[in-house]
Amino acid sequence: MSVIKISDLRYAFGHGETQQTVLHGITADFTQGEITIIAGPSGSGKTTLLKLVAGLRTIQEGSIEIDGQRIETAKQRELVAVRRNIGFIFQSHHLISSLSVVQNVMMPLTFDSKMTPGKARQRALDILGEVDLSDHVHKRPEQLSGGQKQRVAIARALVHQPAIILADEPTASLDGPTGREIVSHLQRLSKEFGNTIVMVTHDNRILDVADRLVTLVDGKLSDHAPTLGEDF
Numbered sequence: 001m002s003v004i005k006i007s008d009l010r011y012a013f014g015h016g017e018t019q020q021t022v023l024h025g026i027t028a029d030f031t032q033g034e035i036t037i038i039a040g041p042s043g044s045g046k047t048t049l050l051k052l053v054a055g056l057r058t059i060q061e062g063s064i065e066i067d068g069q070r071i072e073t074a075k076q077r078e079l080v081a082v083r084r085n086i087g088f089i090f091q092s093h094h095l096i097s098s099l100s101v102v103q104n105v106m107m108p109l110t111f112d113s114k115m116t117p118g119k120a121r122q123r124a125l126d127i128l129g130e131v132d133l134s135d136h137v138h139k140r141p142e143q144l145s146g147g148q149k150q151r152v153a154i155a156r157a158l159v160h161q162p163a164i165i166l167a168d169e170p171t172a173s174l175d176g177p178t179g180r181e182i183v184s185h186l187q188r189l190s191k192e193f194g195n196t197i198v199m200v201t202h203d204n205r206i207l208d209v210a211d212r213l214v215t216l217v218d219g220k221l222s223d224h225a226p227t228l229g230e231d232f
């Protein structure tokens, strides 16, 4: 089943003579429960594409449907509902330094009116256990290593059980083994909960976790047979 459907998506930065078209008509479907990796050269528009799907940039031309809801024509209320179904993991994890690990992970649940503080805390503790951080729940983010912070970001992205996870370079700034550990956690959790994951990466050491590998080159997306050792 198609969860994200992109049709003839075009996007440009700037205006007039300085206009730079980054996406030249992207058409793609992302299937439920699948991990897709988007690879491609630096500056090819991978982050821009992810931000458009996330609703963090306004669609200029073309369309994106998430769970049957058209994004470009959605009302504010409908967009909020769509975003609730998406977990974001970005390169810089944006953890709140004044909150503890468990409080950071509870954040997405505070928007859920049916969730009591006790239940939210228990849910956060459970997911922190899943990413092996049970011994660190009362620490502040600054007391954690880069890999541990990234695992907190994963826990926070997954705590409200979103159907879709968008990850932009989740292993950037991590060493090889730590990066692998991060994607293994993501892969395990996605298989457990059936999440659809779309991940942008330069890191060719993690390409094997993908069910599907696509490349973005010259503003176009194409399916790509994974070749180990290939450099992007």
Ligand SMILES: Nc1ncnc2c1ncn2[C@@H]1O[C@H](COP(=O)(O)OP(=O)(O)OP(=O)(O)O)[C@@H](O)[C@H]1O
Pocket: 013, 014, 022, 040, 041, 042, 043, 044, 045, 046, 047, 048, 049, 202
């Ligand atoms: N806010 C912006 N204003 C103007 N141009 C931008 C902006 N953001 C990105 N660009 C340009 O759009 C192009 C695509 O950028 P984008 O960040 O989507 O690429 P990317 O494939 O994610 O790159 P990288 O792999 O280096 O992160 C680049 O040429 C970039 O310089």
